Amino acid sequence: MIICERKPIDEIKSFIAGKKKVLLVGCRGCVTVCNAGGTKEVEILAALLRLDAQKEGIELTVDEFTLERQCDPEYVDELAGLVEKGYDAILSMACSVGPQFLSRRYPKQDVYPSLNTCFIGGALAHGVWTEHCQACGNCIIHHYGGMCPVSRCSKSIMNGPCGGSSNGVCEISKDVECVWHLIASKYMDEGRLAEFAPIQPIKDWSKSRDGGPRKIVREELVK
Amino acid sequence: MSDFDPKIIAFCCQYCAYNAADTAGSMRLQYSPDVEIVLIPCSGRFDVILALKAFESGADGVYVAGCLEGGCHFLDGNIRAKKRVAYLQKELKAIGLEPERLAMVNVSASQGPQFAQNVDDFTAVVKGLGPSPFKKKLAA
Missing domain, CATH: 3.40.50.2300 (Response regulator)
Known part of the structure; x- marks a missing residue:
């Protein structure tokens, strides 16, 4: 929401x-x-x-x-x-x-x-909300253990973690968890690190905000 | 003591403060008659809108009386009430009202004397603050 x-x-x-x-x-x-x-x-x-x-x-x-x-x-x-x-x-x-x-x-x-x-987010607990999406228009969370590096990494990097990750926490604040730590930990815990290891290609940002205000038209719904 | 008789609304939990008021009555204890008690099923039922409506209706002070911390019949209703009171105190301060006009107290059902003391203490605070500024007449 x-x-x-x-x-x-x-x-x-x-x-x-x-x-x-x-x-x-x-x-x-x-x-x-x-x-x-x-x-x-x-x-x-x-x-x-x-x-x-x-x-x-x-x-x-x-x-x-x-x-x-x-x-x-x-x-x-x-x-x-x-x-x-x-x-x-x-x-x-x-x-x-x-x-x-x-x-x-x-x-x-x-x-x-x-x-x-x-932001677009969800409730971690009653009264606590965190950002989970930046509406980039091209969802890629399936490559990252179901977690979004665009919205949940402070740098939105596609291949992490960066050197600012320490003990699972981002360098910008001890209150910000490093999503890359979570992603890597998940694959390691599942013994699937090999699936995760390949370097992800450059993300296609053409559907993001960079092209100006976005619009979706569903012809079958338009009267 | 000023001549001002404040109007105070006390939202009292039925498991503790409301019974404490009964206990105070049974013990023939005297306490300020300026308090009107509103029974609520748990202090966790208290909502900021209840206090705001009370202030809008002319209350000079509002307080919530719940069970002793750790003794809530519904586990944490009094802790929730305490947080709501603290939140509304900030909002009231932001519009220029003394946050002391809103309070949270904790009392058990057997503490009749404590209930009477709470009433007298809060009444004294509100009397010291004077009439609620919300009662100001509208400009002509």
């Missing part, structure tokens, strides 16, 4: 400074699962913004609504009735796709992101 993190409250407050009526829109997709922008987080942020306004003696209305997803036009359409009421700002609590879809659908509205989109 896409892992996001809420922006600091001061930054969000700066977006809505001087505004009186704000719509806070959550998303039931990835950001609900990573506890950043679901119904509950919308409720919490709305309460904090209202309390802050109350403290400052400012008149502020914060309405709350959570969409099934903010990255699909049919769900974004559901906001039309609410948006007609007229808001001074819409705060999106989705990954950055959400506010972009909202501002595209409602061009006259000021739309602000309330979350920082961090």
